[in-house]
Amino acid sequence: xxxxxxxxxxxxxxxxxxxxxxxxxxxxxxxxxxxxxxxxxxxxxxxxxxxxxxxxxxxxxxxxxxxxxxxxxxxxxxxxxxxxxxxxxxxxxxxxxxxxxxxxxxxxxxxxxxxxxxxxxxxxxxxxxxxxxxxxxxxxxxxxxxxxx
Amino acid sequence: xxxxxxxxxxxxxxxxxxxxxxxxxxxxxxxxxxxxxxxxxxxxxxxxxxxxxxxxxxxxxxxxxxxxxxxxxxxxxxxxxxxxxxxxxxxxxxxxxxxxxxxxxxxxxxxxxxxxxxxxxxxxxxxxxxxxxxxxxxxxxxxxxxxxx
Numbered sequence: 001x002x003x004x005x006x007x008x009x010x011x012x013x014x015x016x017x018x019x020x021x022x023x024x025x026x027x028x029x030x031x032x033x034x035x036x037x038x039x040x041x042x043x044x045x046x047x048x049x050x051x052x053x054x055x056x057x058x059x060x061x062x063x064x065x066x067x068x069x070x071x072x073x074x075x076x077x078x079x080x081x082x083x084x085x086x087x088x089x090x091x092x093x094x095x096x097x098x099x100x101x102x103x104x105x106x107x108x109x110x111x112x113x114x115x116x117x118x119x120x121x122x123x124x125x126x127x128x129x130x131x132x133x134x135x136x137x138x139x140x141x142x143x144x145x146x147x148x149x
Numbered sequence: 150x151x152x153x154x155x156x157x158x159x160x161x162x163x164x165x166x167x168x169x170x171x172x173x174x175x176x177x178x179x180x181x182x183x184x185x186x187x188x189x190x191x192x193x194x195x196x197x198x199x200x201x202x203x204x205x206x207x208x209x210x211x212x213x214x215x216x217x218x219x220x221x222x223x224x225x226x227x228x229x230x231x232x233x234x235x236x237x238x239x240x241x242x243x244x245x246x247x248x249x250x251x252x253x254x255x256x257x258x259x260x261x262x263x264x265x266x267x268x269x270x271x272x273x274x275x276x277x278x279x280x281x282x283x284x285x286x287x288x289x290x291x292x293x294x295x296x297x298x
Contacts, residue, residue, distance in 0.1 A: 003242070006154075007156070008159060010153075015164075093198060
């Protein structure tokens with residue numbers, strides 16, 4: 001199945017999600033791990049669409065996530081850089097565009113290795129707190145911990 | 150906001166719904182009323198998208214449906230004919246395409262006034278029963294009533 005770039009933008013405006021997970025991780029130099037991901041979830045009957053999107057972006061893993069739902073997840077930085085380049089060129093039309101802009105800032109900081117020290121993670125937490133897909137209370141806690149550390 | 154046709158297909162593949170409601174209506178000659186509708190629901194923050202789609206199709210009404218959700222509904226036959234022409238020319242890529250094909254059959258039957266007699270409604274019920282967005286049990290009941298009438 002060949003996908004048109006504008007179709008991909010429309011579909012992701014509806015079904016895509018830019019999400020950043022930040023969690024404690026004693027083995028990371030900053031004490032925290034930053035995991036940004038681009039996710040599209042579909043019911044089993046539209047599994048073919050997830051594989052078409054995976055081919056379109058050239059990155060990602062398709063896995064079952066709930067009973068009859070499957071997700072394409074792109075987590076590799078190289079893949080996310082490619083996803084960000086695509087949506088920078090082909091703007092999202094919903095308010096998801098605003099989340100994307102923050103997500104892209106975080107990916108760019110990670111490409112510059114900024115997530116490897118506490119100061120960088122703090123900057124990332126501040127950006128993630130402005131995204132509507134992240135849990136504010138958990139980030140508040142991480143922020144307090146980073147600031148007191 | 151200008152919408153690209155392929156963006157509209159992608160967005161509707163994600164967020165659109167083709168639905169046919171069939172209910173008892175003593176004033177209709179067949180005793181039943183057939184109400185097909187094309188619906189797109191969005192949270193309040195993306196109300197602008199619904200108005201852009203309304204302009205794109207040239208038909209429909211935008212109204213609040215739940216607490217912070219709004220719906221664009223196209224119910225006029227003339228509008229649905231236009232929507233069907235659009236998605237016939239620009240194919241949906243998800244399994245929604247299969248629902249669309251049945252929806253279009255029903256709209257075409259209604260344009261031929263077939264919904265005004267019991268035989269036509271029975272044909273429409275049979276098609277609607279194959280759609281995944283319709284409630285099978287309610288249609289079974291209507292079918293039994295039409296066949297016994």
